[in-house]
Amino acid sequence: MPSLRADQAVQRGPAVRFVADGCAVDAFEGESVAAALFAAGWRELRRSPRDNAPRGMFCLMGSCQECVVWVGAHKLPACQVPAAAGLEIESLDFREQRLG
Amino acid sequence: MSGNARSSTACDAVVVGGGVMGCSTALHLAQGGMRVALVDRGPLCREASGVNAGTLTLHMTRAALVPYAMRAWRMWMDAEKWLGMGVLATPVPGLTLAFTEAECELVELRARARREYGAPIEVISPARAREIEPGVHPGLLKAGYCDIDGFASAYLTGRAFRHALTAAGVDVIENTPVEGIDSGDAGHVVRFGAAASRPPLQATRVVLAGGVWIENMLAWLGVQIPIKVLVNQLIITERVRPVMRTVLSVANGLLSLKQFANGTVLIGGGWQGEGDRERGGVEARPENLVGNMRLAAYAVPALAEARIARIWLGLEAETADAMPIIGDVPGVPRAYVVGSAHSGYTSGPFMGRIMAQHILGQQPELPLFDPARLLGMPMPGA
Amino acid sequence: MAEAPPSPIDLLVIGAGPAGARAALRAQACGLEVLLVDENSDAGGQVWRPLPPGFTRAAGVRSSAEAMQGDALRDELSGSGIRCLFGHKVWNVGGSLRTDLIGPEGVVSWQPRALLVATGTTERVVPFAGWTLPGIIGLAAATILLKSQNMLPGRRTVVAGSGPLLMAVASGILKAGGDVAAVLDLASRADWLQTLPSLASRPDLLWQGVQWKALLGRAGVPLLYRHGIASVEALGNEFRVHAQQVDMTGAPVAHAAPVVFEADAVAVGHGLVPGTDVTRLLRARHRYEAARGGWIADADAQGRTSIAGLYVAGDGAGIAGAAAAGAHGELAAVACAHDLGRLTAEAHARERNRLLAQWRKPARFGRAMAGLMALREGAVAGIAPDTVVCRCEDVTRAEIDAAARDGARDMNQLKAWTRCGMGPCQGRTCGDVAGALLAAHVGNREAVGCFTGRAPLRPVSLAEVAGDYTYADIPIPKAAPL
Numbered sequence: 001m002p003s004l005r006a007d008q009a010v011q012r013g014p015a016v017r018f019v020a021d022g023c024a025v026d027a028f029e030g031e032s033v034a035a036a037l038f039a040a041g042w043r044e045l046r047r048s049p050r051d052n053a054p055r056g057m058f059c060l061m062g063s064c065q066e067c068v069v070w071v072g073a074h075k076l077p078a079c080q081v082p083a084a085a086g087l088e089i090e091s092l093d094f095r096e097q098r099l100g
Numbered sequence: 101m102s103g104n105a106r107s108s109t110a111c112d113a114v115v116v117g118g119g120v121m122g123c124s125t126a127l128h129l130a131q132g133g134m135r136v137a138l139v140d141r142g143p144l145c146r147e148a149s150g151v152n153a154g155t156l157t158l159h160m161t162r163a164a165l166v167p168y169a170m171r172a173w174r175m176w177m178d179a180e181k182w183l184g185m186g187v188l189a190t191p192v193p194g195l196t197l198a199f200t201e202a203e204c205e206l207v208e209l210r211a212r213a214r215r216e217y218g219a220p221i222e223v224i225s226p227a228r229a230r231e232i233e234p235g236v237h238p239g240l241l242k243a244g245y246c247d248i249d250g251f252a253s254a255y256l257t258g259r260a261f262r263h264a265l266t267a268a269g270v271d272v273i274e275n276t277p278v279e280g281i282d283s284g285d286a287g288h289v290v291r292f293g294a295a296a297s298r299p300p301l302q303a304t305r306v307v308l309a310g311g312v313w314i315e316n317m318l319a320w321l322g323v324q325i326p327i328k329v330l331v332n333q334l335i336i337t338e339r340v341r342p343v344m345r346t347v348l349s350v351a352n353g354l355l356s357l358k359q360f361a362n363g364t365v366l367i368g369g370g371w372q373g374e375g376d377r378e379r380g381g382v383e384a385r386p387e388n389l390v391g392n393m394r395l396a397a398y399a400v401p402a403l404a405e406a407r408i409a410r411i412w413l414g415l416e417a418e419t420a421d422a423m424p425i426i427g428d429v430p431g432v433p434r435a436y437v438v439g440s441a442h443s444g445y446t447s448g449p450f451m452g453r454i455m456a457q458h459i460l461g462q463q464p465e466l467p468l469f470d471p472a473r474l475l476g477m478p479m480p481g482a
Numbered sequence: 483m484a485e486a487p488p489s490p491i492d493l494l495v496i497g498a499g500p501a502g503a504r505a506a507l508r509a510q511a512c513g514l515e516v517l518l519v520d521e522n523s524d525a526g527g528q529v530w531r532p533l534p535p536g537f538t539r540a541a542g543v544r545s546s547a548e549a550m551q552g553d554a555l556r557d558e559l560s561g562s563g564i565r566c567l568f569g570h571k572v573w574n575v576g577g578s579l580r581t582d583l584i585g586p587e588g589v590v591s592w593q594p595r596a597l598l599v600a601t602g603t604t605e606r607v608v609p610f611a612g613w614t615l616p617g618i619i620g621l622a623a624a625t626i627l628l629k630s631q632n633m634l635p636g637r638r639t640v641v642a643g644s645g646p647l648l649m650a651v652a653s654g655i656l657k658a659g660g661d662v663a664a665v666l667d668l669a670s671r672a673d674w675l676q677t678l679p680s681l682a683s684r685p686d687l688l689w690q691g692v693q694w695k696a697l698l699g700r701a702g703v704p705l706l707y708r709h710g711i712a713s714v715e716a717l718g719n720e721f722r723v724h725a726q727q728v729d730m731t732g733a734p735v736a737h738a739a740p741v742v743f744e745a746d747a748v749a750v751g752h753g754l755v756p757g758t759d760v761t762r763l764l765r766a767r768h769r770y771e772a773a774r775g776g777w778i779a780d781a782d783a784q785g786r787t788s789i790a791g792l793y794v795a796g797d798g799a800g801i802a803g804a805a806a807a808g809a810h811g812e813l814a815a816v817a818c819a820h821d822l823g824r825l826t827a828e829a830h831a832r833e834r835n836r837l838l839a840q841w842r843k844p845a846r847f848g849r850a851m852a853g854l855m856a857l858r859e860g861a862v863a864g865i866a867p868d869t870v871v872c873r874c875e876d877v878t879r880a881e882i883d884a885a886a887r888d889g890a891r892d893m894n895q896l897k898a899w900t901r902c903g904m905g906p907c908q909g910r911t912c913g914d915v916a917g918a919l920l921a922a923h924v925g926n927r928e929a930v931g932c933f934t935g936r937a938p939l940r941p942v943s944l945a946e947v948a949g950d951y952t953y954a955d956i957p958i959p960k961a962a963p964l
Contacts, residue, residue: 002637004633004634004635004636004637005632005633005634006628006632006633006634006658006659006660007540007632008540008543008657008658008659009539009540009543009632009658010533010537010538010539010540010632011537011538011539011540011541012536012537012632013534013535013536013537014536028536028537029534029535029536030534030535030536030537031534031631031633032534032631035627035631035633038633039633041719043616043617043719044616045616048614048870048873048876049339049362049363049874049875049876049905050875050876051870051876053614053870053876054615054616055614055616055873056616056617057616057619057623058618058619058620058623058873058911059604059605059619059620059622059623059911060619060620060622060623060626060627061528061604061605061622061623061626062521062940063604063907063910063911064873064907064910064911065874065905065906065907065941066873068906073404073405073943073945074405074943074946075338075405075407075941075943080521082523082534082535095341096341099341143889143891143892143895146894146895146898150898199953200953239953255897255898255899256898256899258895258898258899259885259888259898259899262888262889263888274889275891337944338905338906338941352958354958354959371959372959374577382577383576383577383937384574384937386574386576386582386591387957389947390947390948390949391956391957391958391959393944393947393948394948394951394955394956395956396944397944397945397948398953398956403944404943404944404945404948405943405944405945406943406944407906407941407942407943408938408941408942408943408944408947409904409905409906409908409938409941410904410908410936410937410938411574411936411937411938412934412936
């Protein structure tokens with residue numbers, strides 16, 4: 001799949017690998033986790049509460065709360081989490097299943 | 101229409117105040133054959149009755165009010181039958197928790213006091229409590245257990261009552277502030293503010309059901325009874341995975357916790373914010389938010405990660421002896437008052453029913469709470 | 483909660499975008515002790531978003547005018563010595579203007595003498611069938627993705643909605659090597675031509691618009707005026723986008739032939755809504771002005787609200803565009819400096835007149851753009867009954883209409899009866915559209931009001947607020963009566 005990253009105008013920072021739901025995701029340091037997951041083809045991040053409909057990033061400015069993920073003990077909008085080496089992300093469903 | 105002092109509508113009873121007490125009174129009066137008007141300065145059940153924690157517990161109810169709360173519990177659980185619409189009332193067991201020796205004593209004391217009034221509360225070991233509620237803090241020392249407990253979604257109350265009241269033929273007058281009541285031998289005339297452009301309402305009987313504003317309403321009738329205003333803080337979380345399955349409180353009375361079917365957790369306990377009856381709830385006190393949240397996250401450690409979605413305030417009424425004010429307005433014929441039951445939502449529907457029974461000339465199922473006792477009674481700490 | 487450091491703050495500015503950052507600089511120049519806070523990692527707001535840390539501009543590539551403005555602002559700020567708290571979210575503000583923040587080290591509170599809210603806007607998207615599908619993002623969101631993350635929304639994107647962001651996103655996608663399946667604009671060519679007089683002072687923007695159109699023309703991108711999205715179907719990882727012709731109110735034109743586009747991404751936005759979280763929380767007076775984005779704090783030309791010490795500036799005070807925002811921020815800063823006694827009436831008058839003159843022309847352009855972005859009632863009327871309106875709680879249009887028929891007359895009653903607005907976004911995403919739906923029943927937009935402002939302004943966890951503690955640390959007020 002051709003990359004969604006547009007490198008015409010920028011030089012990205014160092015390549016990093018982080019873990020999301022136990023899977024390795026390749027990204028560049030400083031990108032938002034939401035964008036990095038999106039570029040990796042991971043568009044669905046959670047399910048809506050009543051209709052169980054798939055949801056993903058939407059506003060990209062930390063307002064809509066659609067892209068929330070777990071980062072350790074913190075639930076944060078993925079669009080406001082910078083990708084870093086060794087970061088461990090869990091989607092809401094994944095953590096809920098893990099905790100049983 | 102304005103300037104015409106002659107009232108154009110006459111009814112058997114006008115109920116002033118559309119919270120759960122007023123709504124229930126009006127509904128039962130109408131079902132008893134009276135022509136009833138129900139007035140509120142806002143929409144129905146949007147003050148305390150719509151914003152409280154919806155706890156239907158006996159643990160935190162005044163011991164002497166247990167028989168009332170037990171009957172009201174049944175009414176809430178059956179709301180769909182007599183209101184036509186429910187408030188998602190959910191029966192679950194209730195645990196009141198003790199984390200210190202002093203709280204253990206409180207648990208025993210409070211259980212005993214409530215058992216005397218018929219509450220099926222037993223004191224259980226921490227091991228048994230953990231079987232019932234696995235998510236509770238491992239440092240639990242003792243708990244009071246009651247299988248008659250549960251919760252409702254208070255914000256659904258207005259819509260539910262509106263349906264039933266309209267179906268019963270009650271004239272529901274919302275968003276219409278009352279300016280005063282003129283009482284005489286011919287009955288009562290309820291006057292509205294000029295902005296309402298509505299003629300005064302003539303009624304044989306008047307029922308004051310204004311919650312914290314009962315003090316103002318009694319003053320319209322020339323009666324001075326102080327009503328204390330509590331400004332309760334409430335916190336609701338986002339939807340979280342199932343972390344609890346009972347209604348929880350702490351023996352010191354400062355925590356109420358429940359998780360709704362939609363996963364949100366409601367944290368209450370009567371921690372005080374800023375506000376008064378003129379301005380309503382104004383803002384939360386940060387130190388009291390911290391205290392309430394610490395208690396919640398201590399009782400159910402899995403809550404620590406939960407994000408808060410909203411914090412709000414509700415005004416609760418309390419009389420000088422912390423018991424309800426339900427009965428005849430002293431010195432004013434055919435005027436009644438119903439309210440201030442402290443945890444009034446829990447008992448509300450039943451309090452309205454017995455108020456209506458009294459007004460209809462029937463024997464109330466349980467004794468009322470004579471307002472006259474409060475005349476001249478000083479408010480503690482005033 | 484953590485104690486704030488001892489030095490007193492005169493002015494706390496929330497938001498380090500064009501308005502807030504310029505306000506902070508001007509306030510400092512007037513001798514005020516300033517604290518500037520922003521949830522992002524650096525200044526610039528949405529419109530001048532910095533590159534992520536670690537990214538650099540490619541050698542030999544000329545920065546855009548916008549990028550240069552943003553970099554210049556950030557340089558000026560860091561050289562000014564103004565105390566900045568980046569990466570901090572405001573979660574509560576008290577009546578005393580005490581501001582509670584959450585940052586990397588936990589919660590912290592500051593008590594300023596005055597507060598300037600320059601929090602900008604959020605995006606409005608009028609719902610359509612399929613709008614919640616992953617891969618459908620906002621127009622402003624697409625702008626952030628392109629300019630900050632340097633990423634395409636997809637290989638082939640439908641760009642739809644209204645306002646100046648349409649062309650900016652479409653051309654941004656093309657320049658970044660992506661395809662644009664179509665541009666669907668609710669506006670007509672005539673609507674755009676009407677904004678030309680306001681562009682008289684901005685030949686650079688006019689030229690940019692011409693260049694963007696030419697770029698789209700060369701790429702053969704269909705540009706459909708008076709068209710909107712009727713629905714989007716997901717087909718595996720692709721979308722089938724059903725476009726429909728609309729009238730000037732945004733309502734679907736009956737019997738018009740539908741047009742279908744294949745794409746793997748949709749960027750859609752119907753304007754910007756001023757952020758009034760803080761001013762609503764503080765119960766400042768607000769008024770509804772559709773042409774300025776919707777509900778705004780009732781403020782004078784210098785940003786003074788109905789609450790003493792509380793100021794608003796920038797698009798969050800009513801959309802007037804980024805170019806006007808800086809002057810607006812400075813107007814609020816000098817008004818505050820005067821109100822705090824640091825500027826004489828004469829000096830204030832001089833500054834105010836100078837800044838008002840600076841503000842006028844860019845504001846005229848910004849307001850013309852705001853007009854293009856204003857909510858169109860027909861577009862709201864065209865929302866199908868089973869379409870989700872409140873994303874957080876899955877509340878459909880049908881449920882909102884049912885509540886209105888049952889007697890809901892204001893937003894808070896709507897919220898109580900349907901849960902619309904009770905979710906984590908606090909009604910920021912759905913509020914304007916839900917308000918328009920309710921107002922259609924009630925007959926009056928102002929009468930339905932807005933959701934009551936409540937803390938937290940952004941979600942915070944119990945652990946973050948509670949901090950570290952033992953049971954003995956919990957302050958126990960008096961025990962409940964027996």
